[in-house]
Amino acid sequence: MNKHQMFGYLTQNIGIMRQASDKIWDYAETAFEEFQSSELIKNILSERGFDVESGTGGIDTAFCATFGEGGPVVGILAEYDALSGLSQKAGLAVRDAATPGGNGHGCGHNLFAGASLGAAIAVREYLASNKLRGTVKLFGCPGEEGGSGKAFMAREGVFDVLDAAFAWHPMSVNAILDMSLLANYQVLYKFTGVASHAASAPDKGRSALDAVELMNVGVNFLREHVIQEARIHYAITNSGGFSPNVVQPHAEVLYLIRAPRTSQVEEIYRRVNKIAQGAALMTETDLEIQFIKACSNVVPNKTLSKVLHDNLTIQELPVYTADELKFAGEIAKTSPGAASADLNRYLKSHPADLRECIKRLEGKPMCDIVLPFYHDDPDQILAGSSDVGDVSWIAPTAQVVTACYALGTPEHSWQLVSQGRTSVGHKGMLLAARVMAGGAVDLFESPEIIERAKAELRDRLDGETYRSAIPADVKPVAIGRL
Numbered sequence: 001m002n003k004h005q006m007f008g009y010l011t012q013n014i015g016i017m018r019q020a021s022d023k024i025w026d027y028a029e030t031a032f033e034e035f036q037s038s039e040l041i042k043n044i045l046s047e048r049g050f051d052v053e054s055g056t057g058g059i060d061t062a063f064c065a066t067f068g069e070g071g072p073v074v075g076i077l078a079e080y081d082a083l084s085g086l087s088q089k090a091g092l093a094v095r096d097a098a099t100p101g102g103n104g105h106g107c108g109h110n111l112f113a114g115a116s117l118g119a120a121i122a123v124r125e126y127l128a129s130n131k132l133r134g135t136v137k138l139f140g141c142p143g144e145e146g147g148s149g150k151a152f153m154a155r156e157g158v159f160d161v162l163d164a165a166f167a168w169h170p171m172s173v174n175a176i177l178d179m180s181l182l183a184n185y186q187v188l189y190k191f192t193g194v195a196s197h198a199a200s201a202p203d204k205g206r207s208a209l210d211a212v213e214l215m216n217v218g219v220n221f222l223r224e225h226v227i228q229e230a231r232i233h234y235a236i237t238n239s240g241g242f243s244p245n246v247v248q249p250h251a252e253v254l255y256l257i258r259a260p261r262t263s264q265v266e267e268i269y270r271r272v273n274k275i276a277q278g279a280a281l282m283t284e285t286d287l288e289i290q291f292i293k294a295c296s297n298v299v300p301n302k303t304l305s306k307v308l309h310d311n312l313t314i315q316e317l318p319v320y321t322a323d324e325l326k327f328a329g330e331i332a333k334t335s336p337g338a339a340s341a342d343l344n345r346y347l348k349s350h351p352a353d354l355r356e357c358i359k360r361l362e363g364k365p366m367c368d369i370v371l372p373f374y375h376d377d378p379d380q381i382l383a384g385s386s387d388v389g390d391v392s393w394i395a396p397t398a399q400v401v402t403a404c405y406a407l408g409t410p411e412h413s414w415q416l417v418s419q420g421r422t423s424v425g426h427k428g429m430l431l432a433a434r435v436m437a438g439g440a441v442d443l444f445e446s447p448e449i450i451e452r453a454k455a456e457l458r459d460r461l462d463g464e465t466y467r468s469a470i471p472a473d474v475k476p477v478a479i480g481r482l
């Protein structure tokens with residue numbers, strides 16, 4: 001089997017990916033509860049000769065499937081968690097929940113799982129048919145949404161065996177995700193006061209809700225005095241009940257603190273803790289700080305990104321039918337003007353290329369080009385986070401994105417759920433599988449690329465090594481079950 005034949009093998013076997021992706025879309029299981037989804041992928045892999053380990057890193061819905069012998073060891077990452085409250089019927093251009101209040105694949109992780117599964121199977125075929133030395137590992141990584149499953153797996157040393165890792169994400173463009181993403185901490189602040197009648201005995205009450213409000217006010221003042229790139233978000237996850245005539249004895253607020261590097265997040269976190277302690281002091285309430293999770297910033301790797309880019313540019317891009325384009329056009333109308341923002345994310349530091357790509361895609365609902373990749377550019381920072389970050393500190397890691405949705409489709413939206421179980425989504429998934437499998441094969445055929453990628457990672461870390469920011473006693477927890 002040569003590389004070209006491997007791409008053909010993937011096209012012939014798209015049914016495996018499609019069925020897995022659609023079933024995972026149907027299951028729509030949220031963080032750390034992806035039991036059916038992980039079982040499905042594990043079964044397919046063990047039927048195909050992979051050695052499958054369950055419960056990897058101590059997480060029930062994580063797994064690691066291995067094929068091959070010796071080095072190099074190349075990892076492919078898979079995600080399969082859904083989001084709560086985003087249930088939506090597939091293939092519709094209007095909001096219509098399949099199960100009102102139910103979950104939905106609003107980040108396309110069903111497609112993510114499908115392509116990573118396909119890539120692993122194709123690489124296995126390639127290694128076996130060429131009797132090539134090397135190991136491919138598919139990591140089933142649960143709880144990306146709000147849980148940073150990979151960061152917990154990284155803390156347990158799961159990725160230490162890797163020489164390189166590939167991941168991807170369904171998006172609305174075809175590009176290399178050669179960007180840094182922000183590190184973050186998620187922390188729950190729990191206040192406990194004293195309940196009393198708010199009218200007849202207010203002096204006896206100590207309000208936990210007051211503490212939450214004062215903490216938030218304090219943090220809002222802090223915003224002026226943190227670095228420009230930092231982001232601090234919060235959600236009041238327990239406001240103390242429905243009764244204004246009761247002084248609320250319990251209240252909780254969940255914070256998400258982001259910055260370009262973990263050390264910067266740590267510094268802001270310590271200051272937020274002081275504000276929380278101040279709020280407790282002001283209100284005479286007790287404070288408990290529960291560390292939920294953390295993830296590291298993504299360290300891009302130009303050497304490995306270039307491998308993916310070379311494999312992306314040799315592919316024939318999907319051709320869309322008139323019906324697919326009509327549907328994508330209807331979806332695009334639901335978020336007008338968002339298409340150029342999609343392109344801006346990748347090309348903002350190259351205004352001439354940005355203008356050129358906007359021109360080439362004008363009036364088109366689907367991206368049918370590959371966006372330029374600049375292997376000698378300084379890194380851009382994307383204002384989001386990904387637990388791929390922890391893997392990228394341990395082994396050189398690169399990510400590709402492919403067009404699975406209409407241009408301008410908002411992330412975590414019903415529009416995205418709707419398109420995640422359509423032929424357009426499947427076409428993007430197949431493309432991603434081909435690119436990742438092609439990249440992995442290049443590393444097996446030319447291990448010297450790995451040495452260059454590792455040297456680049458060492459340079460970028462500049463003497464630092466990976467350190468998990470998650471305390472040793474913190475276990476993964478689904479946000480909805482805090």
Ligand SMILES: [Zn+2]
Pocket residue numbers: 107108109144169
């Ligand atoms: Zn995602």
